Amino acid sequence: MNKATTDVFMQEYFASGVTGDTFFMGVPVLKCPLDLWVLQEIIWETKPTLVIETGTAYGGSALWMASILEQLGDGSVLSIDASLQVRLPMHRRIEYLERSSIDQTVTGILTVVDPRQGRRWMVILDSDHSKQHVLKELELYASLVTPGNYLIVEDTCISESIFPEKLPGPAEALAEWLPKHPEFEVDRSREKFGVTWNPGGYLRRQ
Numbered sequence: 001m002n003k004a005t006t007d008v009f010m011q012e013y014f015a016s017g018v019t020g021d022t023f024f025m026g027v028p029v030l031k032c033p034l035d036l037w038v039l040q041e042i043i044w045e046t047k048p049t050l051v052i053e054t055g056t057a058y059g060g061s062a063l064w065m066a067s068i069l070e071q072l073g074d075g076s077v078l079s080i081d082a083s084l085q086v087r088l089p090m091h092r093r094i095e096y097l098e099r100s101s102i103d104q105t106v107t108g109i110l111t112v113v114d115p116r117q118g119r120r121w122m123v124i125l126d127s128d129h130s131k132q133h134v135l136k137e138l139e140l141y142a143s144l145v146t147p148g149n150y151l152i153v154e155d156t157c158i159s160e161s162i163f164p165e166k167l168p169g170p171a172e173a174l175a176e177w178l179p180k181h182p183e184f185e186v187d188r189s190r191e192k193f194g195v196t197w198n199p200g201g202y203l204r205r206q
Contacts, residue, residue, distance in 0.1 A: 006195055007161045014162065025067075027089050029060030031154075034193040036064060038202070039152075042190070043068045046149050048122040049075050050114040054101035054137060055127030055154075056081035059088040066093040078113050080106060081127065101127045102136040110144065121146045126154035129166055134173035142181065145205045151184060153201035174200065 013019070022029050029036065043051070043065060051065050062079040069075035076093045084098045095113060099106060114121070123141045125134060134153065145151045158169040178184065183206050190202035
């Protein structure tokens with residue numbers, strides 16, 4: 001699918017309001033269903049012992065990932081947000097942390113959440129989408145991703161035609177950061193459905 005067609009689809013998708021009307025087990029999920037499908041494929045293939053998610057919102061994506069990990073019989077989700085909702089879905093594989101995702105003390109907490117040897121860590125950045133915030137998150141979290149696992153920079157679809165008021169955003173942050181980090185490569189195979197909110201944002205660590 002070419003970019004022009006994708007842009008038109010996403011403009012219509014966001015304008016329809018369906019983003020706020022998508023649920024998993026009754027909990028709102030603010031993600032494209034196609035990206036959710038890709039996410040479960042990645043989790044099933046890489047079997048992370050810890051998924052670090054910045055940006056909790058309603059907790060729907062955390063619940064989605066925890067449910068997949070439950071089927072695998074291992075792993076947990078740490079969802080970080082500066083202001084957590086009063087009611088969030090509870091699951092034995094989810095831990096919530098109310099703190100800014102760029103608070104540097106978070107890295108110390110992470111070793112307590114998953115202290116094991118041979119850990120497999122995955123990171124999803126989906127909080128404040130401003131360029132400077134995403135750059136700070138990349139510097140703080142990218143090194144935590146273990147070889148063979150994924151760093152996902154969400155909402156790189158933000159562009160002149162989609163939410164231009166939010167520019168510069170995640171795509172601009174990634175364009176500045178990625179050339180300095182050859183240990184990560186963009187995995188375009190994760191964009192196989194032709195529409196993704198994260199174009200160029202699926203990064204695999206070598």
